[in-house]
Amino acid sequence: MSVYDSLDSITEELHKCMKCGNCMAVCPIYKETRQEVGVARGKISLAEYILSGEIEMTKGMGNRFSLCTTCMACNTNCPCGVRFDKIILAARAESVRKKGLQPVKKIAFTALKMQRVFDFGMKAGSIFQGVALKNIPNRHSKLARMRVDVGIGKEKVFPMLSKKTLRSEFPQVITVKNPKMRVGFFTGCMINYFYTDIGRAVIEVLTENDIEVVIPKFQACCGIPASVNGDVASARTLAKRNLRAFERMGADALVVACSSGGTAWKHVFGELLENDHELKALADKWAKKSYDISEFLIHQVPFKKEGLGRVARKVTYHEPCHLNRGQGISKEPREILKSIPGVELIEMKEPGRCCGMAGSFSLVHPDLSGQISDRKTADIQTTNTDTVATGCPACRLQLQSGVENAGFDEEVLHTVQILAESYRVGKGELKRSK
Amino acid sequence: MLAREVLEELVRVLGRENVLxxxxxxxTYAYDATAAMKHHKPDVVVAPLSTEQVADVVKIALRYHVPIYTRGSGTNLSGGTIPIEGGIVLSMLNLNKILEVDQDNLTATVQPGVIIQALNDEAAKHGLLYPPDPGTVTTATMGGSVSECSGGLRGLKYGVTKHYIMGLQLVLANGEVIRWGGKTVKNVTGYDLVALFTGAEGTLGIITEIIVKLIPAPEARKSILAVFDDVDKAGRAIAAIIRNKVIPATLEILDNVTIQTVENFVHAGLPMDAEAVLLCEVDGYKEVVVREAVLVERILKEEGAVQVKIAKDDKERDLLWLARRSALPALAQKRPTTVLEDATVPRSKIPDMLKAIRSIATKHNLQIATFGHAGDGNLHPTILTDERDLEEMKRVHLAVDEIFETALALGGTLSGEHGIGIAKMKYLDREFGEAGVAALRRIKESLDPNYLLNPGKIVRRD
Incomplete structure (x- = not known):
């Protein structure tokens, strides 16, 4: 039985917890609120009380279950091996079954399901975003801030919606001479609508390595925002659509440059579709050949080192929770960075601590998200670097927001962008030497 | 349920955001880290921001006869923070400032909500150390740890929490604020209330500020691991080390059940048929550490260890400690409920205690793994069970009774470092006799006549 279908599915997981409270040492939320309900132990108790029938699921309970960035730090620090990430998903799904989805989220997830409407909305958004958002002068990226507070605060800095989505910018198949592989690129929403620069970098690096890139037109949102908030039905619809879109186009492997997307393809699709024989098999098949871009470049290609030009950057690396703890990818991005001539990698304190973005968490709990971000920003600032690299567009947004609000000069990039930059410089160097 | 006026007054004093x-x-404040303990929901949780606010809360509670359960991180193992009579849970976590590290007097002044590790991180910046290191060092608060007088791995050489508490600011049960002790090494002015309140489990007053003693951090350390095929030999080795005037910072023991469980869990390279493993760490000046390590190695071999390893560097040290570090996680993952006891005996009685525990396990058909601080006689017999299995839990309770009886018969004590709380209250007269318990009660009643503070713990109303 999957965690998405019933709270009973986590009974044994709950029983493993001995209430030692070791999760308190690492929980980013608890560190800010210092309230027991913020930490895994508190929410585990609430789930236990519900299962034992001592209390019923309430709306208030749902609000408490929203207090988790799903950063999985507690999993790692738990002496009993409790998988709290599973518990929180089950609790949230139960909350939605019993008490419904918060209206804002309902609208958002419905929109995600209707791709064309969503695309249109985003297109309209890219034209009219100036109404709600005020540009911020920044020499690295186009950033903006809310003009009015619509309940998420005015602190948060957003990237401007791209005029053209990534998927409309490229054909479905990007061919290369003598391809050694055909790779499907799952863009994810943030890269498709906001951070098209990351998407372009992925394509650049793959084609540079003689890999044909396929970007199926009918791919959809990964569904993680829905599944982590308990909207299992929407998540299932999206999982099916994505599997069919990639299956139709076919590829030797699938790459993502987003930690949610990676988690979705590697783990979540299979779990969501557990009861659907045919689709479960399809999900498992694609899970086996899904890779994060850094993992793919190191272990599957491996990417070519000749032709890398000099990029003078002092870089610190922030670990996305769902890449590091979620997929065990931590060495690979660093290895890529270290292989780029001119890049000096300087580690920050606790690179693996959550940045506090956590998707819709930052919209539902803007203050808390901001406090968590402030710690991360301070850690970045003390490294005296000029660039933060990370492996997730959502983290990038949060880090940019933090850096912008703290007012120091630091560019926030996806690791693959720095690699693409290096190839680009390399080509320039080659031209000049000819 | 609390009267509405109580809540209104609390909100007036603390602000709405600090009253849950x-x-x-x-x-989520109905439990602590104690296994197989009934939970109790408080009526309100308050998180004061100053000593004055703590005093105001006490005065309100006094006026309306509402019990107060002071709480830090709730990591204790005696039911010490469970609000069994409802009322107010007083969370000290907002009082979390390190007020001062005084390098000239070698003291630190902290608020009670400071996490022990945070104090140590701050002390380390000055090359200093706060030695008490309970297993919960990264989560437990200073206030909780002083109130429980927690111990840890370094007890043998460095002592426990009570040896490092020099002064306290306290809110008494009548709402008055007093200070006792201070930064002076010597202080015999009046009764030693600092000693009395350390380990009082929040039943006599509320700690709002703590002055601790710091020591220079040792410059070097060396770890030695020894495997024994016989518990008695391990026991004799412990005695021999001490007899040779070496006082290791830590001297830990793992019994056969623990070794097997750990080995299956992390493959630390320990022989499965080993009857006991001793893990010893000496620390101090570099030269001294080298000399002591060689001496310890020789003693261990002379006492019949089948295998002795000295860690050459930090990497090897981590490897040696892997088994000890993994003991609790490995045991905890075997069964859903882990009953962790802390009966303590004079260190010379460790082999007797280990053997007694093993026969108790056989008698009640239970899985009991024992590991712990052999150097100071503080063992952790750990019963692996499932609290849903009521029949097995009955046997668990019988075994716990017998473990305590054995510890007392060997000249030991009920609790080395976890405290009495609710969990061990019923055994107190076996250690103190009725007159002893009555004396405890008179102390409690002279300082807290209305049983306002952490009622139902250590001593009950007659």
């Missing part, structure tokens, strides 16, 4: 009244929040 919704059941979804209250339920």
């Amino acid at each position: 009244t919704e059941q979804e929040d209250l339920l």
Whole structure:
């Protein structure tokens, strides 16, 4: 039985917890609120009380279950091996079954399901975003801030919606001479609508390595925002659509440059579709050949080192929770960075601590998200670097927001962008030497 | 339920954001880290920001006869923070400032909500150390740890929490604020209330500020691991080390059940048929450490260890400690419920205690793994069980009774470092006799006549 279908599915997981409270040492939320309900132990108790029938699921309970960035730090620090990430998903799904989805989220997830409407909305958004958002002068990226507070605060800095989505910018198949592989690129929403620069970098690096890139037109949102908030039905619809879109186009492997997307393809699709024989098999098949871009470049290609030009950057690396703890990818991005001539990698304190973005968490709990971000920003600032690299567009947004609000000069990039930059410089160097 | 006026007064004093009244929040203060313990929901949780606010809360509670359960991180193992009579849970976590590290007097002054590790991180910046290191060092608060007088791995050489507490600011049960002790090494002015309140489990007063003693951090350390095929030999080795005037910072023991469980869990390279493993660490000046390590190695071999390893560097040290570090996680993952006891005996009685525990396990058909601080006689017999299995839990309770009886018969004590709380209250007269318990009660009643503070712990109303 999957965690998405019933709270009973986590009974044994709950029983493993001995209430030692070791999760308190690492929980980013608890560190800010210092309230027991913020930490895994508190929410585990609430789930236990519900299962034992001592209390019923309430709306208030749902609000408490929203207090988790799903950063999985507690999993790692738990002496009993409790998988709290599973518990929180089950609790949230139960909350939605019993008490419904918060209206804002309902609208958002419905929109995600209707791709064309969503695309249109985003297109309209890219034209009219100036109404709600005020540009911020920044020499690295186009950033903006809310003009009015619509309940998420005015602190948060957003990237401007791209005029053209990534998927409309490229054909479905990007061919290369003598391809050694055909790779499907799952863009994810943030890269498709906001951070098209990351998407372009992925394509650049793959084609540079003689890999044909396929970007199926009918791919959809990964569904993680829905599944982590308990909207299992929407998540299932999206999982099916994505599997069919990639299956139709076919590829030797699938790459993502987003930690949610990676988690979705590697783990979540299979779990969501557990009861659907045919689709479960399809999900498992694609899970086996899904890779994060850094993992793919190191272990599957491996990417070519000749032709890398000099990029003078002092870089610190922030670990996305769902890449590091979620997929065990931590060495690979660093290895890529270290292989780029001119890049000096300087580690920050606790690179693996959550940045506090956590998707819709930052919209539902803007203050808390901001406090968590402030710690991360301070850690970045003390490294005296000029660039933060990370492996997730959502983290990038949060880090940019933090850096912008703290007012120091630091560019926030996806690791693959720095690699693409290096190839680009390399080509320039080659031209000049000819 | 609390009268509405009580809540209104609390909100007036503390502000709404520091008063929790919704059941979804209250339920998360109904338990602590103690296994197989009934939970109790408080009526309200308050988190004061100053000593004055703590005093105001006490005065309100006094006026309306509402019990107060002071709480830090709730990591204790004696039911010490469970609000069994409802009332107010007083969370000290907002009082979390390190007020001062005084390098000239070698002291630190902290608020009670400071996490022990945070104090140590701050002390380390000055090359200093706060030695008490309970297993919960990264989560437990200073206030909780002083109130429970927690111990840890370094007890043998460095002592426990009570040896490092020099002064306290306290809110008494009548709402008055007093200071006792201070930064002076010597202080015999009046009764030693600092000693009395350390380990009082929040039953006599509320700690709002703590002055601790710091020591220069040792410059070097060396770890030695020894494997024994016989518990008695391990016991004799412990005695021999001490007899040779070496006082290791830590001297830990793992019994056969623990070794097997750990080995299956992390493959630390220990022989499965080993009857006991001793893990010893000496620390101090570099030269001294080298000399002591060689001496310890020789003693261990002379006492019949089948295998002795000295860690050459930090990497090897981590490897040696892997087994000890993994003991609790490995045991905890074997069964859902882990009953961790801390009966303590004079260190010379360790082999007797280990053997007694093993026969108790056989008698009641239970899995009991024992590991712990052999150097100071503080063992952790750990019963692996499932609290849903009521029949097995009955046997667990019988075994716990017998473990305590054995410890007392060997000249030991009920609790080395976890405290009495609710869990061990019923055994107190076996250690103190009725007159002893009555004396405890008179102390409690002279300082807290209305049983306002942490009622139902250590001593009950007659």
